[in-house]
Amino acid sequence: MAMLEVKDIHTYYGNIHALKGISLTVEQGEIVTLIGSNGAGKTTTLRSICGLQKPRTGSIQLNGEDLNSYKAHQIVSKGVAMVPEGRGIFARLTVAENLDLGAYTRNDRTAIQEDLERVFTIFPRLKERQRQVAGTLSGGEQQMLATGRALMTRPRLLLMDEPSMGLAPVLVEAIFDVIKAINKEGTTILLVEQNALMALSIAHRGYVIQTGQIVLQDTAANLKNNETVQKAYLGIE
Amino acid sequence: MPNVKPPARRVTTYKIVQGIIGVVLAGYLIWRLFVVFIANPSYGPDTWARFAIAGLILGSVYALVAIGYTLVYGILRMINFAHGDIMMIGAFGGYFVFEALKSIPTPTLADPELTFLNAHPVLSVIAAFIVGVSIAALSGYFLEKIAYRPLRGAPRLVPLISAIGASIFLENAAQLLFGAQRRDYANPIVLTRGEGWGIPIGGSNVILTYTGVLTVVISTLIMIALYLLVMRTRLGRSMRAVSENKQVAALMGIDVDGVISRTFIISGALAGAAGVMWGIHLGLVYHFVGFIPGIKAFTAAVLGGIGNIPGAMIGGLFLGLVESLGPAGLGINFQLKDVIAFGILVLVLIFRPTGIIGEVLTEEKV
Ligand SMILES: Nc1ncnc2c1ncn2[C@@H]1O[C@H](COP(=O)(O)OP(=O)(O)OP(=O)(O)O)[C@@H](O)[C@H]1O
Ligand SMILES: [Mg+2]
Numbered sequence: 186m187a188m189l190e191v192k193d194i195h196t197y198y199g200n201i202h203a204l205k206g207i208s209l210t211v212e213q214g215e216i217v218t219l220i221g222s223n224g225a226g227k228t229t230t231l232r233s234i235c236g237l238q239k240p241r242t243g244s245i246q247l248n249g250e251d252l253n254s255y256k257a258h259q260i261v262s263k264g265v266a267m268v269p270e271g272r273g274i275f276a277r278l279t280v281a282e283n284l285d286l287g288a289y290t291r292n293d294r295t296a297i298q299e300d301l302e303r304v305f306t307i308f309p310r311l312k313e314r315q316r317q318v319a320g321t322l323s324g325g326e327q328q329m330l331a332t333g334r335a336l337m338t339r340p341r342l343l344l345m346d347e348p349s350m351g352l353a354p355v356l357v358e359a360i361f362d363v364i365k366a367i368n369k370e371g372t373t374i375l376l377v378e379q380n381a382l383m384a385l386s387i388a389h390r391g392y393v394i395q396t397g398q399i400v401l402q403d404t405a406a407n408l409k410n411n412e413t414v415q416k417a418y419l420g421i422e
Numbered sequence: 423m424p425n426v427k428p429p430a431r432r433v434t435t436y437k438i439v440q441g442i443i444g445v446v447l448a449g450y451l452i453w454r455l456f457v458v459f460i461a462n463p464s465y466g467p468d469t470w471a472r473f474a475i476a477g478l479i480l481g482s483v484y485a486l487v488a489i490g491y492t493l494v495y496g497i498l499r500m501i502n503f504a505h506g507d508i509m510m511i512g513a514f515g516g517y518f519v520f521e522a523l524k525s526i527p528t529p530t531l532a533d534p535e536l537t538f539l540n541a542h543p544v545l546s547v548i549a550a551f552i553v554g555v556s557i558a559a560l561s562g563y564f565l566e567k568i569a570y571r572p573l574r575g576a577p578r579l580v581p582l583i584s585a586i587g588a589s590i591f592l593e594n595a596a597q598l599l600f601g602a603q604r605r606d607y608a609n610p611i612v613l614t615r616g617e618g619w620g621i622p623i624g625g626s627n628v629i630l631t632y633t634g635v636l637t638v639v640i641s642t643l644i645m646i647a648l649y650l651l652v653m654r655t656r657l658g659r660s661m662r663a664v665s666e667n668k669q670v671a672a673l674m675g676i677d678v679d680g681v682i683s684r685t686f687i688i689s690g691a692l693a694g695a696a697g698v699m700w701g702i703h704l705g706l707v708y709h710f711v712g713f714i715p716g717i718k719a720f721t722a723a724v725l726g727g728i729g730n731i732p733g734a735m736i737g738g739l740f741l742g743l744v745e746s747l748g749p750a751g752l753g754i755n756f757q758l759k760d761v762i763a764f765g766i767l768v769l770v771l772i773f774r775p776t777g778i779i780g781e782v783l784t785e786e787k788v
Contacts, residue, residue, distance in 0.1 A: 237669055261675035273670035275663050286663055289656070290675035338675065 186249050188213045188373055189234070189342055194243030196226075196233045203229045204240065205397040211342065216364070216374045218384040218405065220418050221394035227377040228270050230394065231344045234375070235267045236260045247342070262290045266340035270347055270377075272331040276320030280311055283319050283330055287337025296339070304333040307363055325356045332363065336372075343367065346377045361387055381418040385409045393418070440773060447769075454752050465750055467624035473746045479634040479703060481742020482641035486696040487719030488726065488734035489648060490562075490689030496665040496729040497685045500578065503585040504565055505693055506716015507592035512558035512694025513701045513711055514600065516550035520608045523549065543610035547636075547702075554698035555691045561592075562690020563683055571679070596709035604708045607701040609633070615705050633703040644695055645735055648688070652731060661685055665729070714760065718745075721767040727777025737777070741766065 189211040196204040204226050211217045219227050232238040234245055236257035245252045247263055255263070266287075275283050284304065288297045305312040308329040314322060319330060328348060335343060345364065349357040357380065365387050368374050378384035385391055385405045393401035393414060401414065408414050458464065487509055494502045523546045526538035539546045569588040573581045609615060618631035652658035663671040664681045672678050693712075700715065701707045722741045726733025741763060748762040749755065770777065 235673060237672065256677075257669075257672040258675050258677045261673065267673050269670060269673065273667055273673070275666045275670070277666055278659070278662060282659055282662075286659060286671075286674045286676070289660065334674075 187211060188215075188248055189375070190244075190246040191230075191234065192244045192246070194230075194233055194240035194245065196229050196238055196240040198229075198238070203397055204233065206243070207233075207394070207397070207399055208243075209392050209399065209402070211373055211375050213373055214368075214371070215390065216368050216376060216388045218376045218378055218381075218388040218391040219394055220378060220381040220384060220391060220414075222417070224396075225394045226397040227394055228346055229397075231267060231346050231375070231377060235265055235344060258290075261338055264339075264341035265344065266335040266338040266342070267344040268331045268335045268346060268348060270350070272327045274319045274322070274327050274330050274334070276318070278319055279315065280317055280319050280322070280330060281315040283334050284311070284337050287334035288339075291339065297337070300337055300339060304336055307336075307366070308333050324351050325353070328352060328356075328360060332360070336367065340372060342373045342375065344375050344377075347379055348376075349378065349380050349383065357383065381414070382409075385419075443769075443772070451752075458751055458753060464753075466626075468626045468628050469750070470747070471621075471623045471628045473750060474743065475628070475630060475634065477743035477746035478739065479631075479637050479742070480746060481739035482638045483696045483699055483703075483715065483738075484719045484722045484742050485735045485738025486641050486644060486692045486699075487715055488722035488738045489645070489731060490693050491720050491723040492726070492729055492731055492734040493661075493685050493689045495723070496731075497661065497682055498570070498581070500570070500581045501585065501720065501728075502565075502570075502686075502689070503582070503716075503720075504569070504588040504592055505689065506712035506714075506719070507589050507596075508558050508561050508565065508690050508712070509693040509697040509700070509715060510596060510707075510709065510712030511561045511592070512554040512690075512697030513707045514596065514697075515554035515557040515694065516698035516701050517605060517607055517707050519550040519553045520546065520610075524608050539608065539610050540612075543612045546610055547613070550698050550702075551640075551695060555694040558694025558697060559687045559691040562686040562688075562693070565690075566683060566686040571682075593709050593713070600709060602709065604706045607705050607707060609702055609705075613702060615703070631703070637699040637703050640695065640699060644692065648692065649731065651688075657681075657684060718760075718763050721763055721770075724767060724775075725770055725777055730777065733777055 187210040191207060191209045193206045193208050194204055195202065195206060207226070207230055209217070209219070219230060221227050229238060233240045236252065236255060239253070247265065250263070252260055252263070275286065278286070284301060288300070291297055310326055311329055311333055314326065319327065322330060332348065348360050348364070352360065361383055364374060364376065376384055376388060385408055388405040391403065391405050391408045392399050393408070401408070401411070403411065409419070487505065490505050490508075491502060494500065494505070520539060523539040524537050528536050528538045528541040530536050530541070565588055569584045570581050573584055613633050613636065615633055616629070616631060618629045618634065620627040620629055652661060660671065660676045660681050661684070663674065663676060664678050668678050671681070696715070697712065700711065718741060719738060722737035723734045724737070725741060726735070726737030744766065745759045745763050749759050752762070
């Protein structure tokens with residue numbers, strides 16, 4: 186049984202039919218990437234999974250359990266965390282408070298402390314900035330905070346929406362290294378990226394989404410060599 | 423989207439009008455202060471002290487009510503115009519407790535006429551607060567559930583209209599239930615209105631009333647508690663998170679609707695405490711008693727920068743002081759103190775809609 190199984194979901198914003206029958210699966214331990222151009226429906230797919238934008242039809246199952254009847258805040262405690270598009274940090278709260286909120290649903294104090302140490306090992310910068318108001322962090326630091334905060338939920342499935350957006354190339358490399366490391370430690374990852382080349386180089390499998398539909402799915406290596414993908418998303422003629 | 427700034431320092435008609443109003447007002451104020459304090463001092467220091475004390479007491483009540491406006495605004499970006507009426511409900515809660523305890527005979531050998539109210543004044547006051555606060559908190563909870571929750575996601579004007587409707591409903595319901603007459607708050611004898619400690623100032627005795635001291639002390643304690651709640655507890659942190667970004671708050675596992683409910687419970691409780699103190703200190707309660715303090719507290723919240731909790735506290739105190747020192751300072755009729763308060767509201771909205779305390783860090787900045 187797949188960890189995440191999305192079956193034929195249709196998601197709307199009012200009258201706008203954003204997802205027209207998306208199906209995808211993510212196996213335990215995988216990094217799966219979802220690539221597609223602007224407005225294709227990548228963010229909407231993630232929002233459907235984590236409950237922020239409920240699909241009108243279709244089903245989403247996590248380890249065989251249907252998520253449809255759960256609200257967004259309940260899905261978190263099922264082990265699904267999201268690093269939202271644009272980071273979504275709480276700008277007026279301190280770095281430490283942002284990280285604490287990641288552990289909002291947990292009460293295993295020692296494990297929370299362990300996870301905090303782990304986040305600080307991955308992102309030493311956050312440790313230095315603990316008392317700082319998050320709105321004053323640089324863009325890269327905010328991305329670290331958003332990722333660290335998601336890790337504090339101790340997710341089994343981590344949804345990441347364009348973690349490399351707006352970062353300098355060095356930082357992009359660093360963030361992708363972190364994603365690989367998090368995955369090695371056992372967290373399953375569904376990664377949405379504009380930077381398709383980078384995404385495909387760390388992912389196991391990928392899906393290509395176009396105007397609300399999956400048009401292609403394959404292993405990451407095959408997608409990288411696929412002519413259509415190269416033309417449309419990798420900038421290779 | 424980044425703010426599109428107009429080309430550097432363009433002088434608009436609006437700015438000129440602002441400037442003229444500003445200069446005229448500042449000139450008038452300076453002239454009045456000169457007249458009142460130097461040219462023709464009409465009041466001694468004892469009178470000024472009396473005004474200041476009255477302002478402080480009034481201001482601490484405004485501050486409590488203003489926090490309620492600011493909490494709700496911070497979380498829902500709406501003005502809860504029925505908030506003053508929640509205060510009225512709290513005031514009635516305390517009133518009926520005193521009435522009930524007044525009718526329980528607790529005779530002693532020394533005084534066979536003694537009632538529970540006077541035999542146990544501390545317990546009675548505590549009971550009045552507990553009942554007033556609880557019933558107001560409960561009203562706040564249901565107000566949100568009935569009048570605002572169904573309108574979540576509607577354009578911002580819609581819940582505002584619903585708030586005004588709720589306010590009118592509550593006032594009329596109270597009139598229907600309790601009648602339109604003004605009722606006298608039956609304080610325990612130790613809290614007789616007007617009595618207090620005398621302080622000699624400028625050759626005469628300025629009275630620091632017991633009810634006034636009670637009001638200031640309790641308000642201060644409640645404000646400290648609230649500040650700690652918001653800044654130090656898990657609930658407070660979740661409230662701040664929800665006020666910044668509801669969707670991301672949900673992604674943290676925060677039950678956003680639950681936090682909104684609790685915010686209304688807390689602001690209702692504060693208004694309830696304010697209502698009981700209003701009754702104890704000023705003495706009268708009726709269906710309309712929350713209206714004026716409600717608008718004053720709203721003014722205070724705007725003054726402090728709506729959404730800003732310390733701002734609401736300072737705004738409340740400031741408004742109370744200005745309102746009671748203002749008529750004497752400006753040499754106008756004391757009946758016009760409400761005009762001063764609303765004049766301030768208009769001026770703040772013209773000059774600094776973000777309040778006098780300064781702007782809060784907005785999400786757009788990130
Ligand atoms: N809140 C919204 N209201 C209305 N339409 C929306 C909303 N959010 C997204 N859409 C529409 O849904 C479609 C999919 O949007 P989505 O944000 O999922 O795209 P995306 O693949 O994440 O794009 P990008 O790469 O630009 O982030 C788009 O056509 C978009 O205009
Ligand atoms: Mg997107």
